[in-house]
Amino acid sequence: MAETIRKDLEYENDPNLVHNAPTKVRVKKKIRTFKRYIPFFIMLAPGLLYLLINNYLPMFGLVIAFKDFNFVKGILGSEWVGFKNFEFLFKTQDAFIITRNTLLYNGFFIVLNTVSAVGVAILLNEIRKVFFVRLYQSIILIPFLISMVVVSYLVYAGLSVESGILNNTILPLLGLEPISWYMEPKYWPFILPIINLWKSIGFFTIIFFSAILGIDKEYYEAATLDGASKWQQIKKITIPLISPVIIMMTLLSIGRIFYSDFGLFYQVPLNSGMLYDTTNVIDTYVYRGLLQLGDIGMASAAGFYQSIVGFILVLIANLIVRKRSKDNALF
Amino acid sequence: MTKETRRWQWISHICLASISIFCIIPFLLLIISSISDEMSILQNGYSFLPESFSRDAYLYLWEQRGQLIRAYGITIFVTVVGTSIGLALTALLAYPLSRKDLPLGKFFTFLVFFTLLFNGGLVPTYYVYTQIFDIKNTIWALIIPVLLVNGFNVLLMRTFFMNTIPDAVLESARIDGAGEFRAFFSIVLPLSLPILATIGLLQTIMYWNDWMNGLIYLTDPSLYSIQNILNRILTDIQFLTSNSDYAAQSGKTISQLPSATIRMAIAVVGILPIIVAYPFFQKYLVKGITIGSVK
Structure with missing residues (x-):
């Protein structure tokens, strides 16, 4: 052998x-x-x-x-209808609303998460005692561990109309009237980014912090000898040296900008119909169409739209990443 | 330490301590609310300083324990089975792809990779799993769709195998007459424990926290995982009661349930295991996050 x-x-x-x-x-x-x-x-x-x-x-x-789909007839048995489903979808106001919401929320999440996490990572790097670095890092990662369902409970404790802490304690302290949070769409463009930041800041902080740890300490020693202030060191050494990681993470997120966190947009607003104007995104629209409204034509058209545009965006984002650094590109 | 360094220390500590508080304070509110007296919540809302405490909510959950224990059992089963099978399939797929000499290797790797770029989305996936494979209202609905094998993890593991398993070791095993399976189980896997642990941990957390598969594929509450129960109860507090004859036994009507505190208590029960285990796996989680981001 x-x-x-x-x-x-x-x-x-x-x-x-x-x-x-x-x-x-x-x-x-x-x-x-x-x-x-x-x-x-x-x-x-x-x-x-x-x-x-x-x-x-x-x-x-x-x-x-592209079919007038019917579960009884199956895919092969259902009739072709060409672009009818898309016509219906794009004639409605919904197509515009879900595209707008998906893009604006995710775009804002990218900026907010990146800026905050880079800031926290820089502060974390200033801490000398290892014990505290570990402690802070562990605590801000806790929200990352729990499911969106549990997040929706935490949010409910804050926003519930009858018993939420905002309406019962905080707003009266500020001399404000109670607000029906789950019925007023205008507040959610502020609420959702805060929740998203709360949940994911630990994750992004760890990524940027590990990038900062990778910077050669000699740069800082030389800068200190030359009399550079901390602020100058952050601006001239830390940020430029971790910028490849920042750009990479941003581009990868842009590649996924057409996909949203279903739980955040469905479960956290408690699927409240009054809020759809500011909480409906492509993922929630497809889910409701398929499983709640039984409108499979619209749901599948929106899903197709998401798959194709999402695919194009990933390709573009990756093309740009690839131009900057081949190692970081997906392909 | 210079004056400036000291000032930065202070600023950093203050900022990070505030952010840490911001991150855990909702949990504190959750726990305090769960042991508050129902009446004080009805009067003053959820509060960090309730007028009086009560363990009614937990007593009620204890009476309903049958369903909660069942749900926990399902969660544990799904997590253990899903993670083990998923990890095995991932490693078995990644290892051949890590061999540069595998015929068609490039093509197979591309097949795995393409799943990261393009996917069919919810409607066709739902069709496949309900019409072609009839897994609706079975335990497999919680295990198989979407979560079992992730292309990204396969590629991560493939990279790890390529970088850490020396060809020479495999070569010598082959010359000693060991078959490929023997080599895989007795040489490759033991050398790959770090990556298996990291990916296994991420997958465990994913299964433990998943509620979407249950939301999509389950209509039968007897298969609900703990997350699905939580999901249901938030908007439908009677869900627990409707499945038992609690009202008849205790002589209380549903409106007398301490529902505001029960909600919080059940969420506490839901997150307890993961929070308790967190200090033990924290180190690996941090590692897992960094591996995934920088490849």
């Missing part, structure tokens, strides 16, 4: 040997190499099969958007 393998390797390593070998041997060798890889194909089969079912089958299912 070992003998034959070693022979195989000899053939592989020495092109002359392969070329000079008679054809029969070459074919035999090919079969044998292939045989050698059979265990590998067995290993990758189950995982690949899963991806085919979970990811590739639904890609073909996108044709639903």
